[in-house]
Amino acid sequence: MAGDPLVIAGRSYTSRLLVGTGKYQDLEQTRDAIEASGAEIVTVALRRTNIGQDPDAPNLLDVLSPDDYTILPNTAGCYSAEDAIRVCRLARELLGGHRLVKLEVLGDKRTLYPDVAQTLSAAETLIAEDFEVMVYTNDDPITAKRLAEIGCVAVMPLAAPIGSGRGIRNPDNLKIILEEATTPILVDAGVGIASDAAIAMELGCDGVLMNTAIAEAGDPVQMARAMCLAVEAGRLAWRSGRMPERRFASSSSPTEGTLT
């Protein structure tokens, strides 16, 4: 939204929706969905090149050009600080000195919950190497605070397990994290449908990062648009300040001048 930018590492973004690029049918659908989402920051993964593959086959970065989008390389799939650091260094090389990364160090394959000790250790090393670290973490307020203190540029607690689509499972913890925040707080993981994104924004989150909720929707391009609107609606609602809740009804029409 104009006049209410999301500022991460000193750069301003109009959109508060960040999207992943995984699980789409093909590159065309990826491009169309991301365009419909209005996202300016898009995550990518790094994987081994297929040796022997057609060298002219289109590359993700041809479809989503770093000139048009802020590319956020992600350490998804890393289960140790060491591997996550390697991926970030490779990403910096791949993207010509790029500093912004999404750090994700996973604890196990079943939950894809973060390994907090490894995450903290990797973040410290990366920050010392001048990376700008947006960090995936659990919804523990103490960990979130610690990650901000060591210099992460954004802290991104999960709302529910990655790819689960279970929505905002623990708004109380997110509220505590938000109350004590010194960096942007983005919900990363767990959003399933547009109202989940709106709820995250209504709590006061600075943004939402999602992938599966769009990519696995029946119509990903339409869902991308829905998520764009939901994030914007939630943000506007949060900025507006909600009405007080009451236990009983309060008439909307004047009570005076009714017919007798």
Next chain:
Amino acid sequence: MRVTVNGETHSLPDETTVEDLTRHLHVEGRIALEINREVVPRSRWTAHPLREGDAIEIVRAIGGG
């Protein structure tokens, strides 16, 4: 000499550089490369000779969350 590239063994002539390898494998586009867990910047590919037993990883960006 024998090296591994993305986990697979390759036999290469002696005095092969990183640049030679990427051309040989047709992987010159948007990639990054590390040897024995250290990134080798593109600017050093022509000058960097491969050595027997080197473990080379070549990566690209793909869709991900």
